[in-house]
Amino acid sequence: GAGVSQSPRYKVAKRGQDVALRCDPISGHVSLFWYQQALGQGPEFLTYFQNEAQLDKSGLPSDRFFAERPEGSVSTLKIQRTQQEDSAVYLCASSTLAGGPHEQYFGPGTRLTVT
Amino acid sequence: AQSVTQLDSHVSVSEGTPVLLRCNYSSSYSPSLFWYVQHPNKGLQLLLKYTSAATLVKGINGFEAEFKKSETSFHLTKPSAHMSDAAEYFCVVSEYNFNKFYFGSGTKLNVKP
Numbered sequence: 463g464a465g466v467s468q469s470p471r472y473k474v475a476k477r478g479q480d481v482a483l484r485c486d487p488i489s490g491h492v493s494l495f496w497y498q499q500a501l502g503q504g505p506e507f508l509t510y511f512q513n514e515a516q517l518d519k520s521g522l523p524s525d526r527f528f529a530e531r532p533e534g535s536v537s538t539l540k541i542q543r544t545q546q547e548d549s550a551v552y553l554c555a556s557s558t559l560a561g562g563p564h565e566q567y568f569g570p571g572t573r574l575t576v577t
Numbered sequence: 578a579q580s581v582t583q584l585d586s587h588v589s590v591s592e593g594t595p596v597l598l599r600c601n602y603s604s605s606y607s608p609s610l611f612w613y614v615q616h617p618n619k620g621l622q623l624l625l626k627y628t629s630a631a632t633l634v635k636g637i638n639g640f641e642a643e644f645k646k647s648e649t650s651f652h653l654t655k656p657s658a659h660m661s662d663a664a665e666y667f668c669v670v671s672e673y674n675f676n677k678f679y680f681g682s683g684t685k686l687n688v689k690p
Binding site: 518569 | 581609611613618619620621622623626628667671676677678679680681682683
């Protein structure tokens with residue numbers, strides 16, 4: 463079956479531009495996560511949704527970062543006024559159940575480069 | 578608080594020899610632990626997981642890991658490396674309530690012919 467998909471796969475933005483990154487989780491998965499992976503580092507948690515509710519956004523690095531999942535399926539991560547330090551791979555993952563511990567299924571990521 | 582330390586950023590082995598990738602964790606309660614593999618330009622794939630059942634966990638592609646509470650370790654092993662095992666490996670500890678993952682910094686495995 464289809465896995466987690468993300469689009470675009472690559473995004474180049476000029477400093478100050480806004481970007482929107484899309485995640486299509488596996489159909490029926492309740493939980494959705496966003497992670498940020500800087501070059502040479504492990505992924506770091508950004509935010510978590512259970513259906514349409516954003517239950518944890520403690521990892522969002524600044525108020526320029528905003529995520530939504532309005533209908534409990536597709537999610538969008540938006541970054542306003544991008545800065546060079548935002549350059550990273552943004553990973554989306556989904557999980558079939560709420561709570562834990564459960565396997566998370568990861569998408570291929572969106573590589574964001576801010577110039 | 579949860580955290581993971583992967584002790585080696587790079588490991589190089591010859592094909593056919595054993596693999597050992599080391600991981601130590603810190604958790605405020607009984608942890609759930611995972612190993613994921615990331616091949617270039619591919620998504621993270623689950624190798625195996627420990628969730629308080631048997632302490633020796635078998636995963637895909639011949640990998641296994643042993644949970645040692647006294648040592649707070651969850652090292653990944655494979656008896657015989659294959660060229661296709663060359664990738665980056667991440668040790669992960671999970672927060673129970675929301676299943677938030679805490680990743681180690683990764684270990685790049687190089688397999689020499």
